[in-house]
């Protein structure tokens with residue numbers, strides 16, 4: 001039997017499980033693992049500038065393509081604690097990432113050793129498995145189990161913590177005959193599909209709500225096929241956005257309190273039946289459950305049994321992988337179509353389309369300083385259907401969901417549930433690593449950007465080109481808006497007079513200087529008509545320099561974005577579109 005250090009076995013397993021990239025920050029306690037990566041040579045390492053950045057890069061990498069698993073590596077102590085936000089973010093959105101940390105030697109774990117912290121206990125509530133491997137011979141099994149768990153059922157992160165002596169200990173291991181464990185995914189039965197379709201048939205105004213589980217199952221094609229077969233309109237959730245293209249006649253808008261369309265909410269309120277697939281009834285999608293549920297029958301398909309009934313009891317629940325459920329739903333629906341049993345839904349679908357045509361928000365403003373709505377209009381002009389957007393949170397993200405267009409799964413890459421400020425830049429880098437030819441467009445407010453802008457240096461060093469739209473209102477805009485309820489504007493201003501950059505007129509941080517200092521390119525825009533040329537110029541710079549290029553748009557400081565506390569009570573702050581000229585890039589034009 002080949003004998004090797006446990007870390008050499010671990011790296012061999014990573015390769016057998018399909019890993020060829022790791023994002024990390026080395027340190028003394030993880031140096032044995034780094035020595036195995038170096039000796040092995042099969043894993044490309046991207047050196048982050050902050051370990052939290054490495055964890056978000058791993059998440060962006062996973063999200064970019066079906067089957068990917070992002071790996072982040074760090075030393076003992078603070079490296080693991082820095083990854084905690086990444087593990088939370090990944091777990092909250094059902095995204096597998098593998099975090100590998102170094103640890104103090106086993107015999108010193110309880111001696112308050114330098115940088116010895118019980119990271120497995122800290123990470124446990126966030127992970128499918130978080131363990132300190134105490135026996136060297138258990139290292140291969142721990143890695144094998146990690147991949148099995150990350151891929152099975154509801155996907156999620158794993159943390160493996162490796163004490164220094166465990167990493168160096170020699171074990172017997174045969175990489176050639178290593179085999180990944182089979183993946184477990186529950187599958188809907190024909191009887192379950194038939195029952196769900198019976199309930200749908202009895203309704204008059206049905207909708208399909210498509211969540212991130214459809215993306216995870218790589219089942220956007222079957223989702224659209226089922227919708228077309230039944231003629232039933234689709235509402236994607238924020239995590240499912242792109243599973244049906246925005247310009248598809250059955251894409252009838254997103255529902256929710258913030259990242260939603262007026263027509264999406266109106267259509268949900270008009271519906272009498274909802275088939276939720278791979279979604280989790282997030283509270284920012286449903287708002288108050290009384291309004292959301294009233295008068296509607298619900299079927300819920302989820303891969304995780306404990307998700308059924310968690311938020312509210314559905315009329316019928318099915319435990320299934322979204323792709324497996326769609327396959328059997330399609331099979332049964334086809335048979336019913338053959339038997340002439342499918343109900344004609346075209347009148348209802350047309351009503352939904354009419355709402356999409358007439359209930360647009362205005363984007364065309366010529367104001368100076370620039371109103372944010374205009375930025376998204378120009379982005380729609382500049383970026384085609386191949387674009388992969390990456391964003392996290394804030395007014396910028398909310399407005400993006402209201403105004404941008406997404407045409408494919410994994411083309412809206414967003415930390416939906418955790419929304420950790422700083423996620424966008426490293427996640428975009430992870431997407432670039434996974435898909436170097438993609439048009440990756442990151443979008444942040446100024447504060448999200450400032451959280452982890454140091455990671456831009458990673459893009460400069462490793463030639464990871466993405467275009468970053470930075471909308472600068474010099475405010476914690478979303479929090480400023482929510483403070484209106486407290487009648488205050490308190491601790492949310494990012495403005496100050498920058499002694500080095502008086503031309504910023506009090507907007508504070510000179511992002512252009514910072515970006516250039518980090519080895520990237522930057523353009524700054526003050527006028528609405530200059531946005532599109534700047535985006536076009538940025539694309540040229542990307543092609544020329546192959547480093548991140550940031551377009552900073554200086555916005556008016558206070559713009560409230562439509563949102564509310566109930567889906568029937570979303571407050572509009574701006575004029576609505578009255579003609580096509582008011583929303584020239586909206587997909588369904590007014591006239």
Ligand SMILES: Cc1ncc(C[n+]2csc(CCOP(=O)(O)OP(=O)(O)O)c2C)c(N)n1
Nearest residue numbers: 394395396421445446447448475476477478
């Ligand atoms: C780590 C973390 N801390 C605090 C928050 C709360 N939060 C959400 S949005 C936001 C302000 C975002 O400001 P900016 O990125 O400039 O976007 P804007 O809303 O101005 O468009 C804050 C503080 C958060 N999401 N994450």
Ligand SMILES: [Mg+2]
Nearest residue numbers: 445446475477
């Ligand atoms: Mg801001």
